[in-house]
Amino acid sequence: MLMLDSKPWERIETAFKQASDHFGIPQLIEPVDLFEDYWSDERCILTVVVTWYQFLTNSQYAQVYASRLNHVLSQCLEISQLAQQYMTKLRRWVQWAEFLLHTIQIRQLAAGHHRLDPPEGLRPVDADRRWNEVTTAERAFYLTHLNALTKQANLKHAGRRFDRKLSIFAAWLAENEQLLKVTESADAASFRSEMSIILEAFSQITSTSDSQISHTANVPPKLHRITTARRKHAAWLADAEAYVDIRSQRLQCVLNELLSDAVDAADTVERMSKWTLLRTRWAELQDRFERRTRGLKAIEDWFYCLVDVHDLLDRLCFRITELNTCDSGKTVQIEVTLNRIRDELSQLDGWAKVVEVTCLTQANYSQKVTDSDDSKCYPVLRDLYKFAGDYVDRVREIHLTMSHNLVRLNRWNDQKRQAYELLNEITEELEWVKVS
CATH class of the missing domain: 1.20.5 (Single alpha-helices involved in coiled-coils or other helix-helix interfaces)
Incomplete structure (x- = not known):
């Protein structure tokens, strides 16, 4: 267009x-x-x-x-x-x-009549009083209605606030439950890998002769990691308990506000059931925290035991090296060294007994609890029972093998000493014959 x-x-x-x-x-x-x-x-x-x-x-x-x-x-x-x-x-x-x-x-006064006095209830003052009563009643009704509306609004706000705080607490619980589960799995995997290295070193020990005993497992760094894990876990538990205390107080205050009014009884009962369920979940999470605390303490004690047995093996290796460097003719020095080795072996046997009484007993109890309810056990304790039992068996195997060798060496040293004594007697007799 x-x-x-x-x-x-x-x-x-x-x-x-x-x-x-x-x-x-x-x-x-x-x-x-x-x-x-x-x-x-x-x-x-x-x-x-x-x-x-x-x-x-x-x-x-x-x-x-x-x-x-x-x-x-x-x-x-x-x-x-x-x-x-x-x-x-x-x-x-x-x-x-x-x-x-x-x-x-005025007209009554002009006519000489008595002045009209309205009866009670029809005077201007009575009208003012009635009007004041009406306004007072209206004001009271307005305030009552306003208070009811305010109370209802506050209760609705308290309900929404309780639901929001409850959802935050539930999300926090779920996050910590998942985090603790992952941490327990990581603890179990780390403990298995570390103990596999140590058991492999002990397998090499039991497969070699006594003169070649040496160990390569580096236990102190592992012990340091366990100690650090214990401290972090204690801090985690303390923070969690402080958070739950604060959150519980706030939720309980809001719940008390809701319980003070019975208008929404069904909603209040539902909220109470949710709060009870979350408190039950927190109690279960606390039990898991406590089990991990005991488990980390047991692992730390076990690694201290490993440090002790490694020190014993170090001293035992030193005595064996000392025995290998001794002159075969010095039977007294050999006997002293063999006695020291016997003392080291007795300490090694005492170490095995201590481990059986402490670590194996606690781990065995944990394993029995696990058989009844798998969710009530720190998973590392099951591995601890297995690895500690294998470790004690290997230590007893070392003790048994070296005890047999020690008996043979003592017998050989006694025979050699007797032979030297007999040789000395023969030499003295020959010298006496030559002199005669």
Whole structure:
């Protein structure tokens, strides 16, 4: 249609000017730009359409907001007019009543009659008193209704607040349960790998001869890691207990507010059941924390035992090296070294007995609990019972093998000493014969 006109840009310019004057739509392009070429025509049309759509949409929203505001203001004006009419009519009625009573009393005085004294309940003072009673009752009703609404709103807010705090506490519990589960699995995997290295070293010990005993398991760093894990676990448990104490107090306070009103009894009972369930879950989580505490303490004691047995093996290796460097003719020195080795072996046997009484007993009790309920055991204790039993068996095997070898060496040293004594006697006899 614009193409049929001789000067179409004038019509476009008129439309843009009216839109700018009446609707506040800015003129972003010149009308001539619409007729330069195809591509500029398309871009200009898109610009105009988008701009007009945006401003018309905003004007529609403004119209909706204005209509809503107009409705609210109309109600306020209507209420104000009614209140003004009430005050005017009430003031006129009071003036009319006072004027009428005053007129009656004046005419009675002029006629010599007694002045009219309205009966009780119909005097102006009585009207004022009744009016005050009405306003007082209305005020009391308003305050009661307002208190009820406020209480109901506070209870709803308390319910939402309790649900929100309960959901936060439930999420915290789930997170700590999952984290503790992962930590227990990591403890079990780390303990298995470390004990596999140590048992492999002991397997090499039992497969070699006594003179080649050496151990390569590096126990002190492992003990340091266990001690660090115990301290971190203690800090974790302390933080968790402090958090639960604070959270429990807040939840209990909100729950007491809800229990003080019996309007939403069903919702309150449901919230109490959820809170009881979460407290049960926390008690179970506390038990798991305590089991891990005892388990880490048992592992730390076990690694201390490993440090002790490694010290014993170090001293035993030193005595064996000392025995290997002794001159075969020095039977007294060999005997002293063998006695020291016997003392080391007796200490090794005492170590095995101590481990059986402490670590194996506790781990065995844990294993029995596990057989009855798998969720009530720290998983590392089961591995501890297995590895400690294998370790004690290997130590007893070393003790038994070296005890047999020690008996043979003592017998050989006694025979050698007797042979040297007999040789000395023969030498003395020969010297005596030569002298004779």
